[in-house]
Amino acid sequence: MNKKIAFIGAGSMAEAIISGIVKSGILTKEQILVTNKSNRERLENIKSKYDVQCILDKEEVIREADIVILATKPYDLKDSVESIKEFLQPEQLVFSVIAGISTDYITALIGNNNPVVRAMPNTSATIGYSATAISAGKYASDEHLIQAEELFATIGTTAIVDEDDMHTVTGISGSGPAYIYYLVEAMEKAALEAGFDKETAMELITQTVRGAGQMLKESGESAAVLRKKITSPAGTTEAGIETLNKYDFEKTIMECVKSASNRSVELGKNE
Incomplete structure (x- = not known):
């Protein structure tokens, strides 16, 4: 260039x-x-x-x-x-x-x-x-x-x-990395409470996040399909997903994106 x-x-x-x-x-x-x-x-x-x-x-x-x-x-x-x-x-x-x-x-x-x-x-x-x-x-x-x-x-x-x-882009991809890091922080805390050392916990979590991103990019399948493939009936993943549903995880993330988008709109109003 x-x-x-x-x-x-x-x-x-x-x-x-x-x-x-x-x-x-x-x-x-x-x-x-x-x-x-x-x-x-x-x-x-x-x-x-x-x-x-x-x-x-x-x-x-x-x-x-x-x-x-x-x-x-x-x-x-x-x-x-x-x-x-x-x-x-x-x-x-x-x-x-x-x-x-x-x-x-x-x-x-x-x-x-x-x-x-x-x-x-x-x-x-x-x-x-x-x-x-x-x-x-x-x-x-x-x-x-x-x-x-x-x-x-x-x-x-x-x-x-x-x-x-x-404004929506700001809420999704502009601020999005911070949401992922917040998720990782929570997973790390859970691992440490279970007795893992920090280095091992972060190695497992980081590779998990990286692998999930690559699967979304390369598999050609939607996030919903990929999730369902690893959510066996009465299995461990299903137990985890049920807890996320109990605490309204999907709605929380959607409201998170909306809040960031709305803040972008507010910043524009100060023009």
């Missing part, structure tokens, strides 16, 4: 994407520029870990970039755009990975017709396993979407969706 990418924001999501891009080799370290509001220590940390170009001078960062990635917290977006918009050129492509914030709002903040593409990766980008949804703003063309897919494919899989669906 013969482009220079500028990250505005150097938090956990920016770092996850940077890590994935560096590991993929699609860009050289010289093609990746990073800046933030004023946290020099954080930039030095990113520089030491990934050897990318970390610069506090916003004008220098924007001037060199073909693609600008907005990766701030939602409440920092307005100030961040104010600090760079005078340096943006109309041909520069803008990607946003900020939860809940619409492309129309970003376009209004920028104040010109820069193409804006919204993306929702997750932190599994760090190891190249993100599930990233992508949607186009009103000035973004098919070519801009192709560029977004090319970049975000380096950190996992991509899917183009309508922007109206991005």
